[in-house]
Amino acid sequence: METFINPKSLFHLLLLPCLLLYSSIAYNSSPVEAAMHTNNWAVLVCTSRFWFNYRHMANTLSLYRTVKRLGIPDERIILMLADDMACNTRNKYPAQVFNNENHRLNLYGDNVEVDYRGYEVTVENFLRVLTGRHETAVPRSKRLLSDEGSHILLYMTGHGGDEFLKFQDSEELQSHDLADAVKQMKEKHRFKELLIMVDTCQAATLFNQLQSPGVLAIGSSMKGENSYSHHLDSDVGVSVVDRFTYYTLAFFERLNIYDNASLSSLFSSYNPSLLMSTTYYRKDLYKRRLEEVPVTNFFGSVMETIHTDAAYKALSRRNSGRFEDEMSLDQSVHHIKRRMLIKVNDGDEIHDINPEGEEGASKCPWSTFRNKFQKAENVDSLLNYGLVAMIPLLVISTWLVQ
């Protein structure tokens, strides 16, 4: 027996540090390099119904216009409008929506593509869009087809309160729901970075439960504060824009697609005395420095350009086999297999940086075994540590009780 056990344990002992070192390298390096920013998406939601909430639709449409102007195409914008204001019978200006009383800009121009509207704007559909769990019949234009290289802007406006946002005056989106959806998105590799921008009363409370890395959140007001509308249009008869969105737009109107204004300059542009509320940023989940992140990272579609001397070389060098562009048939098969493996291992991404010439097929079972083994080891040790830690506690307590 002993002769049988000894070599195995020795093998374990030898293997373990190597594995740990290797996996830690892989783990640390891969998320950074794993996905390059490749595309931009925007989900713009107006959750309120009824005519007197005109301003919420105007808010959403203003943002829609801005992101379109800064380069996100219509097929990558999911626009949800809970009611029809443009052709509402109460609208004196049919097929037009304004966000300013000077009526200089018709937000509802000729090319608005509303993906969800009216009764379709529900919490269920919203969460379905985020998590991507649709019925098979749902057309592509109604899906958020983002991937691990996507930067997503999620803008929501409506009536909210402490840790909730009302949808259509009949149901609520809780902060837990939002956090869960974001977590699912992260697990499903549906985004690289996510900016959540919320213009409601007590908007900051909606972010309380967020945990996923790569998420940045801006709310228009702190807990206990209201978000106010900016001004009333006496022709339209209702308020046409909210303060937070108004000043956000004021910031963006000065920009074009080539500007390098950073997110921190956007955040510092909000003046609490003008807003009549305090904007709140949650940036503890976001790793990059806000001074270095241009706003077009989320509000536009500006990709990082990589200059290459020869075709394809630089990409593959940079991404260490993740974006293999020399797609010969067998390589692509390996690639797919590897990607599947990544999904199975739940983010534990393992790549062979040194192409030693191992076959992909033989690689797969080896690494899965290695992983399982490693996990089993971890669980065991954890259990052991736990048991050891329990003993003194038990001793002390029994001793005290007697």
Add this chain to the structure above:
Amino acid sequence: MVLLQRPHILLLLIDTHQFLQCWIAFGSANEEGQQQEEFSEELLVKPLPDHKLLAHFHFQSSAPPSTSNGCHHHLFPKAISQLVQKFRVKEMELSFTQGRWNYESWGGFDPISSSNAKPPGVELWAVFDVPQHHIDASWKNLTHTLSGLFCASINFLESTATYSTPEWSFPPASGNVRYGTFPCEAVCTENLTPWLRLLPCRDKAGIALLLDRPSLYRGFYHSQRLHLTSTESSSEGIDSGIILEQTLTVVLQPNSERAIEVHASEKHVQPSWSLSSIFGKQVSGRCVLAKSSSVYLLLDWGLVAELKFPNKENGKSAANGLTSENFWSNPSFELSVNPDRIFLEESSSHSKSLSILYMFQVEKYSESEPFDIGLMWKVPVAWLCQQTPLHASRFFMGSGNERGAIAISLKSTQFTEGFMSANSKDGSCELRVDVFQVVPWYVKVYFHSLRVFVDQQPRAVSDFIEKIHVSPSKDKMSPGVMEVVLKLPCRVNTAALTIEFDKGFLRIDEYPPDANQGFDIPSAIISFPNFHASMVFLEDDSLNRSPLLSKFQEKCPVMSYTEVLLVPLTTPDFSMPYNVSTIKCTVFALYFGSLLNVLQRRVAEEERFLKAKAAKKTGRLPLLLSKLSAKLRGSGINQD
């Protein structure tokens, strides 16, 4: 070896030769057949009696059968052909409408009103070329696809509770048809834009350039319709491929500032208008991809009768001299552009006078010289449009939140009087009326309670109803459908159908967000299959027909839609679940709290403990410390 190889080469040669022959033959057949994709754009403008203006845009694209050129298209929208191929759609019609067609003053007996007057909201019907058990799946997928294509919530029609299967009363009568309406759907720019994207020139050139959104949606009625027919199966000899017909019908008020200036005595003069004044835009040339591009001005026969053209009496001779100036220089109105051609309607039995159609070719105009027709009225004219045989309206009866009745009333119009006098010599003349009514499941209709009133007298149902088909509603499963064929005497003044219902209850999550607004009951379709609205215009070249005019010639039965009804259902207090759970929790807390208190409490011990506590007022930490020290000293604290 050589011998063996030779036949092979020979075969190869023969093969290639045959192939080449085939290829050449195929190519020439393709050229000869002239199976080309075609597109045409037309606009028809018609003054209406109530000082309004009807503009009817008609775009038609056709694609040859897909076998001839694969799945490549150069004019025909790819999205539509893919949709037809994927879901095997034989025929389909989708309409988005806002406003209600005013049958009384805008007419109900002409091709435009019977095929383009649509119920408010979305109406969709489709005929599928798939086996019976696949139809529902195809329908579901089709609704989703269309909702994505047209930015609308058509996908609400996917659930079985919203659509129905008309048996025989619906025009393309067959079992494969599905019909659904969604009356509360809003119609706006976002629906029009994708519809325009199906046109080869979009709204960038040609007649579609006129479609200025704010002026369109300012109108009293607008209905945007898409109709497609496909003959994909080559079982029949003639293959027409797919024909896509897109129409947009708007009723606008010409905003005539001049009319306001004109003093009160001339108030009855029709407002003068021009295309640029009603749409704010002009047509600068045609869409170059269109085969034909023309604008028509239609003067209704009622109007023509009032206008008293110089040689009205000898209409036939006027038809021969079409270019005679008599028709467009008239003492009562003036056209700003000379028409290229004038068509006269072929004499129809029902009318005393003939309609006149002025045609303008857009091809002649360009950017520098845009096309803009205008009509200026000089004298007041008043006329009436031809109406449906019976004017249909629908209303609710009864009060309260429990039950009620739906009534469909049919009233005779001026047309029936004329018709009756014309047919009176026959003695027994009958008027056939088809009624098709879909009722959502939450309005529980009792079909046995159907009653018929003719001339305000209750009559036996069997006397007047020739045929009836009823499929009762199932809760949350399918709507109730009623199809009735009525045979009424021609002399009838009024007829009414009434049917009673109970209002159902919905679960709290089935109510829409604005439940207090009420629930819609879709329009009923009243059709008169014995009457056909068609307008035949004398044309010299029948080869080069315009699609719009040939559409007018088709015999389509006269149809009208009734109003949408809004039924208020009892709505619960939507905060009730929260109240209930709050009260429940309070009760439980009180009950269990007190019960536990009673069961667990030991009064004597507590008193003793209090006493002890009063004796030595020591905190928790000192107690623990004392325990510890006692332990260390070796003597345990015994139970006191």
